[in-house]
Every structure is written in structure tokens, then in C-alpha cells.
Amino acid sequence: MNRIYLFFLLLICLPTYSLRSQHIGLLKGQVLDSLSQQPLAYAHVKIKDKAIGVPTNSEGKFSLPITKQMRDDTLIVSLMGYISTKVAVNELLAKDFYTFLLKQNTFVLEEVMVETKNVESIIKEVGRRLKDTFPSKPYEFEGCYRNAYQEFDTYIKGVEVAFNGFDGNFHQRSGHSVTTLKKKESPDFRKFRWRQAQGNLPWHSLWRFRRQYHYFFTNKQYRDYDCSLEDITYLEGEKVYKLNFVLKDKSKKITTSWAFIRVRDYAILEIGGKTDMVNPEKFHLADTLFMAYTGGSVQVKFADFKGKMYPSYSNTQYLHQVYNGQLLRQGNFTMNEELIIHQINTEGIHKTKNSFEQSQSQISAGLPVDTLFWKQYTKPVETLLSRKIEHDLAWQSKALAITDKTQANYYIPHADSIAVTSIAVDKLREDFTLFQNSLEQAHPSLYRYTSKQKLDSLFLSTYQSLTSPLSEIDFYRLLTPIIAQIRCGHTGSLPSKKYEDNYTAKKLFLPIQTTYTGGKLYVVNIYDTQKTIPAGNEILSINGQPVEAIIQQILPHLTTDGFSFTSKNKQLAKNFVKLYSLYIAHADTFEILSRNKKGYTDTLYIPAISYQTYLAWNTSGKKENTLSFPDAQTALLKVTSFTDTDTAPFKDWTEDIFDQLRKRKVKNLIIDLRGNEGGRDDYGMYLLSFLVKSPFTYQLSLQAATNHYSFLSHTNQHSSFNTVMEQIVKKDADGNFMLSKTHPTLQLTLPSAKNLFTGKLFFLIDGETFSAAADFAALARELKLGVFIGEETAGAAEGNTSNGEILLTLPNSAIRVGIPLFRITNAISFSHATGRGVIPDYQTEYTIDDYLNVVDKDLEFVKTLILKSYK
Template identity: 25%
Template sequence: MGVGFLSASAQILSPEQAHEDLLYLKHKLDLLHPGLGHYTPKSRVEQLFDSLYNHVNAPIDYLGFFHHVSPLINALKDGHTNLNHRKNYLDKSTRYVPFYVREANGRYYISHNMSADTSLRRGTELVTLNGRTLPELHLLLMNADRSGSDGDNLTGRRQWSLIQFADYYASWFGSTDSVAVQYRLPADTLLRQTTLACPTAATFRAVFQKRYRIEVDRRPNLSVRMVDTLTRTAVLRVSTFMGPKKYDPFQIAFKKKLKKAFEQIQEQRVENLVLDVQNNGGGVVLNSARLLQYWMPKPFRIMEHEQMKVAARRELVNRWNPLSAIQFSLLYKRDGYGGFSERATRRLYRPRKRLAFKGNLYFLMNGGSFSATTSVLSKTLDAGMGTYVGEACGGAYWGDFAGHFKTVTLPNSRMQVRIPLKKLSHAVSPDQANGFNVEPDFTVGRTYTDVLSGQDYMLSYTLGLIRQGIAVRKPVTTRPLQALR
């Protein structure tokens, strides 16, 4: 077992070592993952595993083995199960593709250029990168990693692989000193080509801060801004459901900040509230429930069921801490199916009264809206509330596999796999679903003009709806908003 401390890219695994890693991973998935068979039949996963196992019959390098393992993780179709490189594979010396890339109408453009060649300005079309067309490359990367995307949904995979294009590229192809690109400058049909040096992450960030400092998004989480006084419209940006403090087990800081935001919403007499949850990958479910309390019309539950396999208990109970066993018994009970279920699943969250928002709700969402964000979207849709703008979120309407996680390290390659331990089923009615994910009422995509301007095209579209008085689902109860004036 083990191959010493060779650099990851130079590491060579023998067939026996690769087999040992695959068997170890399969064992841990069988033992811990609560969703095996949910999206892909277990028989199909078994066949795939056998094929992957049998096809390693010669020494294989580290990156080749990473590519080899990836289909097994992807077959689960679970956005919370992630294959990650060994520690320090991507480090301070790693070099990245020097662009932020955005897609519009099937073509790919530079939105921000961190290379030394400043002639490749915003709106430059990228045609090929190291000999691969951008549509081909994007498809490869979005199929290589299903993080943030449940089931057969494409929006999450498409969104994250584009937003984090440089990271995905480095993860799949490794560090690269330079890239050969074919491109067309804005308003020019001439196909040009050049080779560009690739920066480290530190240089990438430094150049971005220098060239695009006025574009740096400095909006804090849970920030409120009035965007249209005539229609009394405000935007509440919810970028994460993680609290601002590193150690805050009861998430008090998030709770206080959320309350302050809705005090501001009430003081400004907001009648149309736009919740911007674009690229909000989730966080603490308790915080998603706290947000819902400000508009849900009656007491509600977030989850119908929270279940885990019996082996998950060993991951949550620390034998060196006797209190952990007591705590586990207080939180979980045997479910009668060979596992455990959460005792507090049926907890009711009561709506806020004094700061309750009773106006129109609009949600800006995309494939990066995932996990706890999907919980908010699903519960609001289930309540018959909200107007949804953008694209389908990354998570499933029914729920997901999350809650607690175990990161396992494969014994020889040292690759890491994050495995969720709980199956979380939303307390929602299937009849209220508008698709596998929460689907938009109004699908809005980026145009080339949006690439050039960098504007928030979803917000612009939503403001147009509000000015026309369009709300797909009106508030459950109404109030004389004019009395607040």
C-alpha cells in the first residue's frame, strides 16, 4: 500500500494498487451512501464498477486513474458526491487558463482576460483551446464532474463548469504552462491564433483585481438594495446559507443579519421582493428555514424524512467522546429499515409576524442554485408562491443526499471522495412540482450584448415583469400596502 511522496502527476499506480483503491471506494459507497440506486439502478452501477476494475490491467498514471474513477462517481448522479484530487495536487504553483468564459447562443466568449495579451478584450470569441472547440471542451468538463447537479439535470453541471472553467480545466488536464487559442475579436470575422502563458492562482487574482476592480462584487450576503422606487422593488441577495462566523453552531449571526435585512425591507415599504439566489450552492438547512419564515403563510416543516444507513452512526459517534453517543441517541432513532432517521424531522417553523413579507416574491435562479437553496425554492413553490426567473436550479424538488458527510481517502492514489450520509426528503407535495428541479416560469439566457455589458440580465428581465404587473403566483394573503406610506 502507498507509493511514497512522488508528485501526484508523476505517480504511477500498479494494477494491484488501482484495484485496491477501486475496491476500497466501492466498499465505502456501499456502506455509507444513502442514495445508491436512487438515480441509477444498482445493477448498472455494479456493471460499471466491474468494467472499470477489469480494464485496469497495466500500470496507470495518477491523472489517468483520476479520469478512470470519475465515471463511477458520476454514475450516482448525486451533486453532493464529489471526487477530488489528493492534497496538494493543485497548489500554489498550479497554472490556470487565463480567462473567465461565458456562453451566449452556443458561442463562447472571454468576459475577463487575465493574460498578458490585453488585445483579447471582453467579447472576444474563443473558438478552440489547445485544439479542442469550446463546445466540445465545455461538454467534456460538464460531464467529468456532476458536482452541484442532481439526477439528469444539465443546468448545474453547465453552470459550474463554466463559472469555474479554469478550475475545472486544471482539475481534468492538470497544470499547464501555456494554452494555444484560436479566437475572433469583437466585430471581426478573422480567425486568429496565439499561445498564451498561464498564470498561477495568485497572479490570476492579482490581475483581475487590477484590471476589473470596479467589477469586483463586494455585496455582502443578505444585502438589501432598492432598485425601483416607483414599483417599490428591492433585491435581497442571498449568496450562501452559511453563517458569516467560522464557529457559530446555532447560526446566530446569520439569524441576526437576516432579521436586519427584513427590517430594512419593511422600513422601505417594499412591495416586490426579488431574491437573488444565483450561484448560491447552499449551506445550513436551518438558515434556509429561517429565510422561509419571513413569507410562508403558516407553520411548516422543511423535511419529511431524514434517513441514514446504520454504518453512518460510526462516522458521527466519536469513541473518544462519550457525549457524542448520547447526542446521537437524542437526535436519531432506528427507522425499522436497517438504518436511522432524524427525531426532529417534524419540527414546525413558525412564520414571522411582525416582519412578515406579504408582497410579490420573485426568484433569480440558475443551475448554481443548489442544496439548501433548492429547499427554499421547493418549499416556496409547494406553498403556491413566487415567480421564478432564469433557469432550472441544480437540485431536485424532492430533496437530496446531504446533511453530514464523510471524506474518504483512497489508500494508494490518495484521491478523496466526499460521501453524503443522509437522505433528506423535502416536505413538499409532488403535485406542486413544475419539473424534476424547480423550473423557471420565465427562462432567461445570456446574450452577446449581456457579455459585453456585464449586466445582470436576469434582474433586468424581472424588473420588466414587475413594471408590467406580472406575477405568476400572487401572495396567499394581501395587505393594504399603501397604508404603510
């Protein structure tokens, strides 16, 4: 199942001014953190001394209409916890887009020495000074609230609210009054009534601001905890106590909490905690389903405004699991609740709750229509859990229950496979046995490059090594070398979805873009505005481990067709950050020893980033197939993928390309297959038909290991998949399971006569030319169509193993293994070493300077060859 993750665009606008004035422009911009360059959501952009302003959206962007009357005004950009910036409006009108960089008030935590005090005395002092450090006079505030239910990464219900608030006395438990300006809810795909307490809206979170410290610090609730003290610097170099609390009674839940207390006035700067339920609280959803509350976390921040501490941010997360009648977990989801207060007003406010509410009702009535207030709200998608619950609660909802066939298409792992941090030996062996048996039953090229004796020995030794419980990732690291020994680039594996969810959002990954060339690892870019490690520096060690040793640890886990070395080098160059995290370690900070071009070395300590951040920073735009003309007689055909694109079907695009070549009378055609990881084999065959003069055969056979699989209940395939396979795959006289000869790539192909290209051909290939692209290169080599330049292809010349891949999910670890079902034999006869790709006629090597300067040696060499042919 291809899961599509659609996230809500939580972009809230709060205009408080009339749009009737004559506009002279629209001021657009973005507010960023000056250090991290990350967008600052809900920063306030307003005109000084006027009730005109808007908050930034979740990307830190804003749009503010400017009138003639505002030309001489001052724009203020502010966010609690940051230093405000002021700019004259007339200076901004000349630009189409303006970026504001706000400096934080906070600094990196450092260990310092502070006067040692008794923990209980600090707590008592905090309680005694609450009325001094927090406001007792009325104040108003503006904010944004949102809560969202998620199954894994997919939102299944959400609420967002823009609000104004009034607080007559912050020390009263129920002193807040909140007016909802706008509220928007998404559908709930779970199809059952959520019996959450009414009012789970802004005021509910605001009440938590009071509850967190009033109960704890004034009612001596802290005596139920074991307390300890740390000394750190936290805010602008000020001395801060950090108090840690662990609940003494762990019979029902394990609670750890903490509080940052400013030394000079005992103000609470930040509080938070985490709870894991030992005995989950359960309640029924239906006869066959119940839900368990398994834990949660909370974080509350306060900011200093005019000498008093005001709430600025709150985040609460509730963790739930859904079980069926047999106590097997069907899924898990979270409810995440966030509240951001972006503006505090203590002057010229309404003195009473009633006058405030009357004022707010007038503001609400005058707000623009929804199309101006809310951005487009993306509808969430159905999920596996929502389908399951919809099926079990069909009696309650009007939706149709899903059919058995639909339900069987998706395998739901056993609860233990996701929930536990270590897996018992019997469960490990159960998973491993399924892993081995599935490969032996389904993989048609299991012994194509590695003998059965060697693989059997590897299977046996690994199984026997399973004598103690392992974490999922340690078990995963035992499986990947076996997969690598099959030497099939289409046989791959992934950790469980749970593992990926847990780690990709955490700041544990190397913040560096790298390349690997000449046996060395180089820095291409670094996620650091200061660029502390210059591009081009060679990385010598990471966290004290030499790069050579790291590479040797990673290599046995990498999969490739046959014995192609260029493929592994490309994987190291392209995916080093992910490979390091999978097979070496995660870390909060990385000690990196690098060497510059002059031979000088330097050691730096660089904070980690999340993998999500890395991908957003490192991912280039979508690659398209393109045609260009380096000169009047030469065409460059860049084929990035043998697939249909958004602009045109591949075959239509190909016909158009060769029609253009004919009309332009092009004499030289360069076909660039570098970075092409494949696609449809019949599309490669179709492109080839425009290059040959005689009929040709593309592939000799597609052979399966069997046409009936016993383990489909653990895969993404329905049992009807066997019926399909039995129809298209038949035993031949030798007992081999062969795909029907009606398959398009097994047919004799006649060349295209109208737009046949008859000029000179040049092929650019590299260690990422794989699958269908490598097959295309092999047939072009077989038919002696032109000259090859670059690197050996990643795909073996004799053919790959692919098509009809099925995804196996191991029931206890939830590790995923992709198994291809057809062994392809290309129609080639040229001499080559078994398991090797197409070897170029002219091999190029790149240096780090070539990468940094974006030098295309392959293309430049082809141009040289073309020039020589005309001399």
C-alpha cells in the same frame, strides 16, 4: 481537518537616514514589472547622491518619508536586471500613491545559431577568464535573506535577515564580510533541535556564489559529468551558450546542472541544478522518527554592473521526508533559502574589512526600533507533522503529547500514496475497492437516480480495467465519471494534496477568464497587458482541439443533482480553466484559435500562468447578503448564502430585514438566490417563515444508509463518530436509518406574525442555486409564494443528499472523496420531473454581450412585471 495556511509577511525595511528632519510628506508607492505587472520585491528606492532609501517589500510597496531638504532631489528606483528610472521628488508629492514600472533587461528565450565550439573548450575559457569577468576590487552590497521550513504549504519555522556586506576580493573563497542589521526568527513547531550548520545566514549563501563555479570550472570537476551544448539567446539579444551537465555516477544521486555563459566574454550569467537522492541520507530525530534528505535544487544569478558580474539572486531548496519506525512516511517538508542583493556600491567604499565592520556597528546601533523596521510577523500554525513529532518527542519538549483521540482524527496516507509518480496495479485495486465499498456502505442516495444494475456494471468494468500502473491523475479520471453517475452534487472528489501542491504553483494553466453560454465558450478577460485576445471573442480550439470536443470530454466528470443541465453549464462557465487542467491537459504555452464578432479568426500562442496567479487574478471579493431598494415600493434581498456573516448572525440579519420592510411599507420583494450554493437548511426554513401565513413543514425526512461506518480510519472522522450516529440515527419499523424527528427542519414551523411580509414576491434563480438555496426555492414553489425568473435551479426540487459529509482519503493514491450522509426529502407535492430543479416561470437567456456589459436581464424583467401590475 480545516488546514489554515498562514504565510510569513517577509517585508523588510532598511532605512539608512535620520528621521529628525522635518517631514513634509510620506511618499508611498509600488514597483511593478512593466510587462507582467507583477510586484518587484526588494527594489531599491533611494534619493540620488544621498544615503537615503528603502527597499520594496514582498508586494513591491514602499513608504519613504520626505523632508524639506529633499524637495529638489531626484528619486531613483532600481533593481538588478532592470532598467532604473528617475523622477523628480517634487513631481511625486502631489500624488498619494505612485506606481513605478521597471523594464527588464531580459527577453524571451529564442533559438538562434551561434558558432559551434567544443564544450570543454568553452568550460576552460570560462575558468581562464573568471578574474576578468568577476570583480577583484572591493565592493559593498545590501541585501535580504530568508529561509523557511515548510510542511506542504504551511510554514513551520522561518528566519529573515536584512544585511550589509563587504567583499575585498570576490575571487577569494572566504572574502565576504556580512553585518546583520536585523534578524527575526519564528518558533519551530516541530519541537526538536535542528542540527543545521551554524551560520546558515547570508554569508552561507554568498559563499555558494563562489563555490558554484570555482570548483567546477577551475578544478576540472566538470569531467565527472556528461556535458552538452545548446545555443540560445538569453540576455538583451546577446549570444549565450547553454551548457548542460548530467552526473555520470548515478549510484547515490541523480544530478542535472546547467550554466548560461555569455559568448562575448565568457561571463557566467546564471547557474543551477537539481539533485534527486537515489539512496536518501538519513539521520534520527528520536527513537521512533528519522528524517531523510531526498534531494534539492539551486539557482544562482549574476548581473552586469559597470562591466563586471556581481551576484544578484540565489535560491536553494532542500527536500526532506520524515518516517516512523515502520518506514511509513509521516510527512514531507522543504527548507527554502533565498537571497536577494538589491544594491551594489563600488565607489566611496571602506577599503578594509575592519573599517567596514566598525561602520556597520554604528549603523546597526542607530536603526529604529523593531516596530518600525519589521512589519507584523504572523505566527505559523501547528500542522499534522508538527503534532506527530511533538507526540513522539514529548520526552524532549515541554509540550504535552497529543491524545490518541486527537491523533486518530487525522488519517495519514501511506508513503507510496504521495511519493510515486505511478501506482502499482494492486494498490490501484486496493484504493478502488475501498472507494466502492465506502460509497455502497455510506451513501444514502447511491441509487436515487441511477439504477444499482448500472452502477454495479460501471464499478466492475472500471475495476477490471485496472491492469497496468497509472499516474494519480489518470486514476482520478477513472473515478470521477462514477461519482458523476451517482448524480449527487454533494458527492465530490479532489486529487491528492501532493498533486495540487505540485501543479498549482507551476505555470501550466490557461491564462484566460471565460464564460460558457449558448453552447459556446467566450473570452471575458485575458492575463496579458496587451489583451491579445479581445473580450467577447469565441474560443474555437485550444492546442488544436475543437472546443466542442473539449466540452464533451469534460462533461462526464461533472457532478450535479439529478439531471440539472444548467448546473453543468455554470460549472463550465465558472471553472473552465481548472476543468481543462484536470481532464484535458497542462501546457507551458497554449495555441488558441478565436473568432471575433465580425467572423474573423486569429491564432495566438499565449504563455501559461500558475493556478495561484489565476485565482488571485480571477477571484472576486467576498459576497455578502444585502438589502437594497430599486424604488420606494420595491426591495431587493440578495441572499448569497444561508450562513452567518462577519457582520451579523443570519437570523438576526433576517429579523432586521423584515423589520425594515414593514416600516418602509414595501409592496414588492425580490429575493435573489442566484449564485447561492447553500448553507444551513434551518436558516432557509427561518427565512421562509417570514413569507407564509400558515404553519408549514419544511422537510419530511433525513435518511442515512447506516449509523455505523467501518472505514473511518481512512477519513477525517474519529471512531467516536459512530457513537454519535448511533445516538441520533435509529432504525424505523421498515429497517430504514432515520434521523431523529427532533431535527429542526423536520418540525412544524409557525410563521412570524410581527414582521410577516404580505406583498408580492419574486424569486431569481439560476444554475448555481444549490443545496439549501434550492430547497428554499422548492418550498417557496410548493407554497405558491410568488413568481420565479431565471434558470432551473442546480439542486433537485425533491431534495438533496448532504449533511454530515465525511472526507475519505484513499491510502495509496491519496485522492480525496467527499461522501454526504443524509438523503433529504423536501415537503413538496407539486408536479415536476424527478431529478430536475425548480423550473422558472420566466426563463432568461444571456448573450456574451450581456455578460460583458453586466446586463441583469432577470432583474430588469422583474421590474417590468412590477410596472405592468400597476397599469
